[in-house]
Amino acid sequence: MKKMTINGMVVQVEDHWTILEACRFYGMDIPTLCYRDGLSPGGICRLCVVEIGKGERTKLVTSCNYPVEDGLVVRTHTKRVIRARKMLVELLLARCPSSKTLQDLAAKMGVQRVRFKVKDEKCILCGLCVRMCEEQMGAKAIGFAGRGKERRVTPPFDIKSDVCRNCGACMYICPVCQLRCQGPEPPSVVCGACLNVEPVCLQDNDDVMCYLDTCGWCYKMKKR
Amino acid sequence: MNRRKIKSPSDLEKLRQEILAKRDPKKPRIAICAGTGCLALGARKVITTFKEELKKRGLENEVEIRETGCPGFCEKGTIVVIYPEGIYYLQVQPGDVPEIVEKTLVEKKHVERLLYTDPTTNEKAIHEDEIPFYKHQMRLLIGNNIKVDPKNIDDYIALGGYRALAKALPEMTPEEVIEEVKRANLRGRGGGGFPAGRKWETTRNAPGEPKYVIVNCDEGDPGAFMNRALMEGNPHSVIEGLIIGAYAIGSHEGFIYVRDEYPLAVENTGIALEQAREYGLLGRDIMGSGFDFDVKIFRGAGAFISGESSALMSSLEGKVGAPKPKYVHTSIKGLWNKPSNLNNVETWANIPLIINKGARWFTSIGTEGSKGTKIFALVGKVNNTGLVEVPFGITLREIIYNIGGGIPNNKKFKAVQTGGPSGGCIPERFIDTAVDFDELTKLGSMMGSGGMIVMDEDTCMVDVARYFIDFLVDESCGRCVPCREGLERMSEILNDICEGRGKEGDIELLEELSEVMKDTSMCGLGRTAPNPVLTTIHYFRDEYDAHIKEKKCPAHVCKALIEYYIDAEKCTGCLACLKACPEGAIAGEKERVHVINREKCSKCGICYDTCKFGAVIIS
Ligand SMILES: Cc1cc2nc3c(=O)[nH]c(=O)nc-3n(C[C@H](O)[C@H](O)[C@H](O)COP(=O)(O)O)c2cc1C
Ligand code: SF4
Ligand code: SF4
Ligand code: FES
Numbered sequence: 118m119k120k121m122t123i124n125g126m127v128v129q130v131e132d133h134w135t136i137l138e139a140c141r142f143y144g145m146d147i148p149t150l151c152y153r154d155g156l157s158p159g160g161i162c163r164l165c166v167v168e169i170g171k172g173e174r175t176k177l178v179t180s181c182n183y184p185v186e187d188g189l190v191v192r193t194h195t196k197r198v199i200r201a202r203k204m205l206v207e208l209l210l211a212r213c214p215s216s217k218t219l220q221d222l223a224a225k226m227g228v229q230r231v232r233f234k235v236k237d238e239k240c241i242l243c244g245l246c247v248r249m250c251e252e253q254m255g256a257k258a259i260g261f262a263g264r265g266k267e268r269r270v271t272p273p274f275d276i277k278s279d280v281c282r283n284c285g286a287c288m289y290i291c292p293v294c295q296l297r298c299q300g301p302e303p304p305s306v307v308c309g310a311c312l313n314v315e316p317v318c319l320q321d322n323d324d325v326m327c328y329l330d331t332c333g334w335c336y337k338m339k340k341r
Numbered sequence: 342m343n344r345r346k347i348k349s350p351s352d353l354e355k356l357r358q359e360i361l362a363k364r365d366p367k368k369p370r371i372a373i374c375a376g377t378g379c380l381a382l383g384a385r386k387v388i389t390t391f392k393e394e395l396k397k398r399g400l401e402n403e404v405e406i407r408e409t410g411c412p413g414f415c416e417k418g419t420i421v422v423i424y425p426e427g428i429y430y431l432q433v434q435p436g437d438v439p440e441i442v443e444k445t446l447v448e449k450k451h452v453e454r455l456l457y458t459d460p461t462t463n464e465k466a467i468h469e470d471e472i473p474f475y476k477h478q479m480r481l482l483i484g485n486n487i488k489v490d491p492k493n494i495d496d497y498i499a500l501g502g503y504r505a506l507a508k509a510l511p512e513m514t515p516e517e518v519i520e521e522v523k524r525a526n527l528r529g530r531g532g533g534g535f536p537a538g539r540k541w542e543t544t545r546n547a548p549g550e551p552k553y554v555i556v557n558c559d560e561g562d563p564g565a566f567m568n569r570a571l572m573e574g575n576p577h578s579v580i581e582g583l584i585i586g587a588y589a590i591g592s593h594e595g596f597i598y599v600r601d602e603y604p605l606a607v608e609n610t611g612i613a614l615e616q617a618r619e620y621g622l623l624g625r626d627i628m629g630s631g632f633d634f635d636v637k638i639f640r641g642a643g644a645f646i647s648g649e650s651s652a653l654m655s656s657l658e659g660k661v662g663a664p665k666p667k668y669v670h671t672s673i674k675g676l677w678n679k680p681s682n683l684n685n686v687e688t689w690a691n692i693p694l695i696i697n698k699g700a701r702w703f704t705s706i707g708t709e710g711s712k713g714t715k716i717f718a719l720v721g722k723v724n725n726t727g728l729v730e731v732p733f734g735i736t737l738r739e740i741i742y743n744i745g746g747g748i749p750n751n752k753k754f755k756a757v758q759t760g761g762p763s764g765g766c767i768p769e770r771f772i773d774t775a776v777d778f779d780e781l782t783k784l785g786s787m788m789g790s791g792g793m794i795v796m797d798e799d800t801c802m803v804d805v806a807r808y809f810i811d812f813l814v815d816e817s818c819g820r821c822v823p824c825r826e827g828l829e830r831m832s833e834i835l836n837d838i839c840e841g842r843g844k845e846g847d848i849e850l851l852e853e854l855s856e857v858m859k860d861t862s863m864c865g866l867g868r869t870a871p872n873p874v875l876t877t878i879h880y881f882r883d884e885y886d887a888h889i890k891e892k893k894c895p896a897h898v899c900k901a902l903i904e905y906y907i908d909a910e911k912c913t914g915c916l917a918c919l920k921a922c923p924e925g926a927i928a929g930e931k932e933r934v935h936v937i938n939r940e941k942c943s944k945c946g947i948c949y950d951t952c953k954f955g956a957v958i959i960s
């Protein structure tokens with residue numbers, strides 16, 4: 118066990134955990150996009166950043182792949198962190214406004230405008246499908262190709278790979294394919310923030326401990 | 342060649358004496374730079390012409406020809422130095438060769454026209470140390486380049502080469518070597534300025550075997566070539582440093598990662614390794630110390646991003662050279678997840694100096710936080726361009742004016758960009774800043790690998806930022822969101838501003854985006870990429886404002902924001918511009934005022950350059 122501080126709270130954590138695992142265990146909500154349980158962390162979307170360190174010497178690190186250390190001081194929702202996450206979502210939304218996952222994140226985080234020229238890409242290059250295919254399906258039928266702006270997901274040599282079993286796991290995990298948001302019409306890229314979820318707490322339990330996490334509903338209620 | 346193995350330090354000394362005994366210091370010697378720069382200017386032909394000329398005169402045994410490394414003044418190549426006098430000839434063409442042989446070697450006179458001429462006083466300089474470009478430098482690392490043939494290890498040994506190794510192996514424990522490097526406070530020359538001794542210690546103490554030592558000669562910065570000059574000009578200085586480092590760290594296997602665009606560096610390094618092996622300076626039981634170590638060359642694909650430590654190691658492993666999303670240092674888990682110490686070419690080349698002369702001597706050079714010298718690639722709007730090695734603490738002014746000879750055509754100095762594409766632009770009011778790692782960082786720029794681009798008053802700072810960001814867009818590996826998306830958006834906004842589509846709020850958006858990229862990018866590329874944008878906004882905000890609000894480019898660089906027109910008062914109707922205009926956009930008759938048709942004008946500026954009467958005006 119290791120001892121560290123999360124948002125001022127001293128906690129015990131398992132040696133092999135990442136900051137994200139520790140935070141989630143203690144109920145802190147950290148947004149992630151390219152991380153899924155069961156897959157290796159991608160470290161790509163950078164949404165899971167948290168601020169570590171004390172005093173002047175603090176920095177942002179991605180919690181999904183940062184191993185816990187003794188004495189580590191972590192803050193999950195500082196101004197610097199929020200500013201970064203909002204900008205990252207704004208950048209991603211400008212690239213791919215039809216992803217409902219992104220629209221929901223934007224709504225939840227209060228990203229209400231997109232100041233960049235809007236594109237309509239079909240992929241945010243999170244790499245979930247690539248890791249899903251390799252690590253869970255054991256197929257390695259797709260991978261990344263190209264550098265920088267040219268980067269894309271594709272089977273080797275751009276032809277359908279013969280190791281692909283048409284299992285559909287890539288589509289299942291994809292934050293863009295999985296759920297499409299029909300709402301936004303450029304230039305009003307940010308949709309109506311429907312969030313599509315009736316929080317369970319409404320029906321079953323009026324006073325659930327939902328202060329640990331804003332599921333989005335509260336946010337919408339507050340706005341009204 | 343059959344070389345006798347050096348089995349002890351005294352063997353090395355004996356060998357050195359033998360080499361020196363075979364050489365007559367009074368024998369005339371022609372040193373000709375055979376570095377990439379001079380070769381591109383025709384050095385090969387100069388060398389063969391010298392050989393023919395000497396043969397013709399039956400002097401081939403009287404005079405020695407040595408093909409050497411690059412002394413840095415590439416702009417004035419081919420460089421030829423005649424020893425023992427040390428007469429320094431610049432811009433030598435094959436046609437000059439007979440005259441040099443006749444006048445200098447036979448008659449012992451100078452060929453005046455090939456000597457350095459001071460542009461203001463017209464005085465001639467005969468020797469290296471009289472030429473202002475060299476006089477104000479401190480050439481500890483690069484100074485030997487013109488003295489050695491990189492393809493001949495004996496030249497290096499004759500100058501005292503491998504003495505540091507001969508000292509370290511028997512006399513010092515690995516810990517003592519590390520201690521000495523730590524005391525010298527040698528900081529990495531590849532960009533970050535991390536203390537080399539501490540990095541070595543981390544790798545030495547990290548669990549796991551084997552351990553690797555690696556030379557970073559990727560040098561992807563456009564315009565930088567100091568690593569190339571050392572690696573191809575004096576490879577043994579780097580190799581000696583590497584062997585000492587390997588000994589200190591406890592590594593038996595090293596790599597030299599050279600970008601593929603440096604074939605001469607690959608060739609010379611390969612020859613150097615082979616010769617060092619023949620002497621027993623590499624391989625088993627080096628100098629009879631019981632220490633084993635050998636080195637392989639690896640040719641990198643030559644992408645800018647491959648120079649980043651984890652990307653370089655991925656590339657060495659045979660994978661794509663892209664950074665790894667990990668928070669474990671490569672010094673602990675690097676190549677094949679083993680402890681791996683990576684240093685820049687120049688960092689390694691400093692090691693023999695430190696071991697030979699001691700940390701105390703080394704720390705006497707430089708500033709509080711940065712010790713020793715640094716090689717810069719001085720380019721842009723300066724009279725003398727090339728590689729300059731200076732002690733830390735020298736001011737930007739001294740580099741630009743004393744060594745660089747000031748700004749050409751009496752233009753005003755505006756800014757200097759240091760640190761490569763992701764460095765920052767430092768304005769005139771900081772020209773007296775002492776150059777070291779920390780001072781440059783304080784100004785929002787960085788040391789980087791030592792690029793230094795001088796800009797004059799005709800430079801548009803928004804355009805400069807746009808230029809660097811466009812370079813970086815192409816170099817980003819594209820893996821993480823802030824760098825990939827952020828750079829593309831930055832480029833979009835900057836191009837808009839330069840093309841007259843800038844809007845209110847663009848500057849603030851650029852600043853916000855920059856801060857997030859610096860905070861969240863995965864590797865150094867994305868984290869430093871905003872520097873050119875942030876510094877130009879910080880120091881030259883008025884230029885951004887002029888572009889955005891008034892749709893004007895004060896430096897007359899951004900084409901979309903300028904118009905060419907002809908001043909009716911000054912136009913003599915000479916037809917010169919009319920004939921020169923490639924678009925046929927100028928109308929007029931002889932001795933009548935000419936007019937530019939805005940619709941047709943492509944803003945190439947040819948009319949402006951053509952008009953002798955200053956009648957073409959940019960607004
Ligand atoms: C995008 C990028 C490119 C780099 N390119 C180089 C390079 O060409 N040469 C180099 O020595 N270091 C380069 N570096 C720095 C290396 O990551 C590493 O810090 C350095 O080689 C360590 O050596 P040093 O401590 O001797 O400076 C680069 C870093 C980044 C982020
Ligand atoms: S296809 Fe979907 S899962 Fe795969 S990288 Fe693109 S956005 Fe991510
Ligand atoms: S910062 Fe840029 S270059 Fe570095 S990992 Fe991210 S995308 Fe690649
Ligand atoms: S979830 Fe950590 S970087 Fe994407």
